[in-house]
Amino acid sequence: MGFSEDLNRRATMIDSIRRFPVSFRLKASNMTANTPILVTGGAGYIGSHTVRLLAAQGRKIVVLDNLVFGHEGAIIDPGVELVVGDVGDQELVRSLFRKHSFGAVIHFAAYAYVGESVTDPLKYYQNNTAEPIKLLQVMQESGCKVFVFSSTCATYGVPDRLPITESSTQNPINPYGRSKLMVEWILKDCGEAWGLRSACLRYFNASGCSPDGKIGEDHDPETHLIPRVMMAVTGEIEFLEVFGTDYNTPDGTCIRDYIHVEDLADAHARALDHLAAGGESVRCNLGTGVGVSVKQIISAVEEVTGKKVPVKFAPRRPGDPDSLVADPSLAKQLLGWEARRKDVRDMVRPAWLWTSGPNHGRFPKNQCGA
Ligand code: UDP
Numbered sequence: 001m002g003f004s005e006d007l008n009r010r011a012t013m014i015d016s017i018r019r020f021p022v023s024f025r026l027k028a029s030n031m032t033a034n035t036p037i038l039v040t041g042g043a044g045y046i047g048s049h050t051v052r053l054l055a056a057q058g059r060k061i062v063v064l065d066n067l068v069f070g071h072e073g074a075i076i077d078p079g080v081e082l083v084v085g086d087v088g089d090q091e092l093v094r095s096l097f098r099k100h101s102f103g104a105v106i107h108f109a110a111y112a113y114v115g116e117s118v119t120d121p122l123k124y125y126q127n128n129t130a131e132p133i134k135l136l137q138v139m140q141e142s143g144c145k146v147f148v149f150s151s152t153c154a155t156y157g158v159p160d161r162l163p164i165t166e167s168s169t170q171n172p173i174n175p176y177g178r179s180k181l182m183v184e185w186i187l188k189d190c191g192e193a194w195g196l197r198s199a200c201l202r203y204f205n206a207s208g209c210s211p212d213g214k215i216g217e218d219h220d221p222e223t224h225l226i227p228r229v230m231m232a233v234t235g236e237i238e239f240l241e242v243f244g245t246d247y248n249t250p251d252g253t254c255i256r257d258y259i260h261v262e263d264l265a266d267a268h269a270r271a272l273d274h275l276a277a278g279g280e281s282v283r284c285n286l287g288t289g290v291g292v293s294v295k296q297i298i299s300a301v302e303e304v305t306g307k308k309v310p311v312k313f314a315p316r317r318p319g320d321p322d323s324l325v326a327d328p329s330l331a332k333q334l335l336g337w338e339a340r341r342k343d344v345r346d347m348v349r350p351a352w353l354w355t356s357g358p359n360h361g362r363f364p365k366n367q368c369g370a
Contacts, residue, residue, distance in 0.1 A: 031103035031104065036060040036061070036100040036102050036103065037061055037062070037104045037105070039051055039106045039108065040064045040065070040087045040135065041070065041109030041110065042064070042075065042106075043065035043067060043070030044071075044109070045216075045217050046108060046264050046265070047074075047109075048070075050106065050265040052215065054268075055077040055079055056077070060079075060100075061077075061080045063081065064083050064093070065109065066084065066086050067084055067366050072367060073366075074218075087132065093134070093135060094141070097138055097144065103144065103276065104146035105144065105147050109131070111124055111128060111176075115223075117176035118319070124175045124176055124179045125178075125179050125182075128176070128179035129179045129183055129186075136190060140194055145196050146196075146272070146275045147196055147199075148268055148275070149184070149198055151203070152180050153203065153257075153287070154180065156177075157171040157321075158171075159321065162291075162325050163327035164325065165327045165329075166284065197275045197281050198282075199271035199282045199335075201284055202283070203259065204258070204285070204287035204288075204324065205324075207224075207226050208260040208341070208348075210350070211353075213353040213357040216355075217361070218361060218362050225256075226258070226347065227351065229301045230351060232310050233301060234356075239310040241314040243294075243320060244314075244315065244316035244317065245313050247322045247323075248322045249323060250293070252295075253294035253295045254320055255322065255324070256292060256323075257287035257325045258297075258344055263288075263341060266337065270337045284328075284334060284337075285326040285328050286326070287328050288339040288342045289339075290342050291325040298311060300348045
């Protein structure tokens with residue numbers, strides 16, 4: 001059977017699986033809709049939106065987060081248990097597995113500052129690569145064989161062609177990307193050795209917040225484009241620095257694929273269903289397939305907020321490729337997933353709602369943990 005025939009066969013199989021309710025689908029791996037799921041880093045940006053969706057679907061979720069970058073306030077569902085601790089604390093993780101008999105793990109916990117990964121690589125290899133190994137060891141001991149992993153388009157490095165497909169060369173250009181790619185390799189090897197089934201979800205540029213404005217993006221320091229444009233609008237920073245205007249793109253600024261955080265959350269729920277139903281391991285790009293430049297983001301923010309963005313043109317930021325745009329068709333074929341929002345204003349509007357809301361884009365300070 002050829003590769004595309006095989007994909008079509010799987011897509012048909014997944015479509016037919018989707019017609020059954022969650023409770024039926026999950027039985028294929030002895031999971032029921034009530035089987036607890038461990039979510040590491042569930043108090044972070046993408047993690048907390050995913051936790052909220054999974055909890056709303058009636059799933060039992062335990063979040064493990066050390067709150068170094070996570071926010072207690074991002075866990076708003078009272079049925080979700082938050083355990084403050086490290087992924088690499090095997091005694092703690094073992095005790096959680098004994099208590100809850102998790103059917104699956106969704107692993108978000110990681111550091112994600114590319115620049116810092118260059119100056120302090122060991123911090124990234126320790127946290128992003130070595131810690132998940134400790135988690136996987138406990139999963140192996142416990143017989144838990146379903147793992148959903150936050151991977152990244154940074155594993156591709158400078159793409160050899162656009163849009164980026166899953167078969168594009170993975171040649172990361174910084175320790176952050178390498179720390180994630182190594183985990184992808186480890187998951188593949190664990191699949192062959194002890195039957196772990198994994199979904200490596202390669203995110204493009206996460207953006208937006210929940211439509212009710214209750215949870216959103218709160219990083220410290222904040223380096224991402226859309227929140228920084230918001231900060232320039234509110235006066236929190238004097239101006240937005242546009243890093244480079246001489247890229248090989250139509251308006252000279254970098255092009256990225258901005259994907260709504262709730263679309264990312266939906267992909268995790270589908271990946272979980274796919275694996276829990278006995279589906280094979282998958283590696284998928286999660287993007288919209290639409291490229292948007294820095295200047296287009298600024299225009300969209302001005303349109304949505306009705307305010308002028310103060311801008312200063314600055315030199316290129318080291319390590320930024322001209323364009324990163326996903327071909328998201330494999331995720332549609334394998335998981336039945338597609339981004340529902342593709343217009344960049346659909347990312348910018350909620351980001352403004354979060355920034356201009358009662359918390360001004362910040363969660364209250366954590367009461368416990370770091
Ligand atoms: N960017 C910018 N000014 C900023 C932050 C980001 O011009 O203050 C640019 C950055 O150079 C890149 C794009 O915006 O081309 C997206 O950057 P971001 O850090 O949001 O995501 P990345 O693509 O690096 O993961």
